[in-house]
Amino acid sequence: MQSQPTDVRERMIVALDFSTKKEVEQCLQRLDGRVRYVKVGMELAYAEGPAIVHFLKEKGLKVFLDLKVHDIPNTAKGAMRSLARHGVDMVNVHAAGGTQMMAAAREGLEQGTPAGAARPLLIAVTMLTSTGKTTMNQELAIPGNVEDVVVHYTMMTKQAGLDGVVASPLEVPVIKQAAGSSFLTVTPGIRPLGSDKGDQTRITTPEKAFQLGSDYLVIGRAITGAPDPAEAWEKIVQEAEAARI
Numbered sequence: 423m424q425s426q427p428t429d430v431r432e433r434m435i436v437a438l439d440f441s442t443k444k445e446v447e448q449c450l451q452r453l454d455g456r457v458r459y460v461k462v463g464m465e466l467a468y469a470e471g472p473a474i475v476h477f478l479k480e481k482g483l484k485v486f487l488d489l490k491v492h493d494i495p496n497t498a499k500g501a502m503r504s505l506a507r508h509g510v511d512m513v514n515v516h517a518a519g520g521t522q523m524m525a526a527a528r529e530g531l532e533q534g535t536p537a538g539a540a541r542p543l544l545i546a547v548t549m550l551t552s553t554g555k556t557t558m559n560q561e562l563a564i565p566g567n568v569e570d571v572v573v574h575y576t577m578m579t580k581q582a583g584l585d586g587v588v589a590s591p592l593e594v595p596v597i598k599q600a601a602g603s604s605f606l607t608v609t610p611g612i613r614p615l616g617s618d619k620g621d622q623t624r625i626t627t628p629e630k631a632f633q634l635g636s637d638y639l640v641i642g643r644a645i646t647g648a649p650d651p652a653e654a655w656e657k658i659v660q661e662a663e664a665a666r667i
């Protein structure tokens with residue numbers, strides 16, 4: 423099992439939700455060497471392909487390739503085998519694909535990891551942070567509380583041999599209680615005080631997310647959409663450090 427880095431800067435993953443390499447370059451320039459871990463999601467990966475991952479790795483950044491694989495086990499396995507070749511640090515699947523699919527994904531990732539290289543971390547999305555109880559109950563037809571479903575998916579994920587889960591920071595205490603403190607939690611839904619909630623539902627502030635025990639915070643628009651991204655980054659770091667996280 424993995425342990426979290428001690429420096430908060432290494433635990434902040436900036437979501438590069440852009441559609442061109444140029445926008446990525448501009449954003450990194452404005453962050454002026456601060457960022458250490460970035461997330462490449464579907465928008466950027468589909469637009470720029472694997473070259474964008476190699477570009478970011480050459481800059482010395484850690485890369486979470488957030489493609490949320492969700493398919494039959496054989497296809498998920500093949501997808502992970504291919505993704506492993508690109509030298510990323512973290513990849514993911516949807517836990518809703520089931521235990522068999524997640525175990526197959528892990529197998530594919532192991533097969534595709536080049537000899538001598540470390541296998542990328544493999545985590546599973548529990549319930550998207552944009553989803554609230556009403557949507558989960560009525561549209562997805564999943565009864566109960568979001569927290570209980572997140573814990574259920576977490577235990578499936580652990581059983582399948584993955585390294586951790588994606589969830590809201592609000593669920594981190596129950597995840598750690600159920601799966602153990604070393605089971606990784608990667609948490610989007612981060613909103614500094616006064617920032618726009620947008621399409622997210624299960625949110626909290628960066629400071630609170632650290633206090634709740636999130637291993638990694640995924641932060642997109644609060645940094646990339648700020649008038650001064652470097653200032654937004656520094657404010658989060660300073661607040662975390664002031665709270666002695």
Ligand SMILES: O=c1ccn([C@@H]2O[C@H](COP(=O)(O)O)[C@@H](O)[C@H]2O)c(=O)[nH]1
Binds near residue numbers: 439547610
């Ligand atoms: O449950 C999930 C899973 C992934 N995400 C991703 O995180 C970022 C969040 O961006 P913000 O701008 O900070 O809202 C985004 O790339 C999502 O695809 C998530 O939000 N929730």
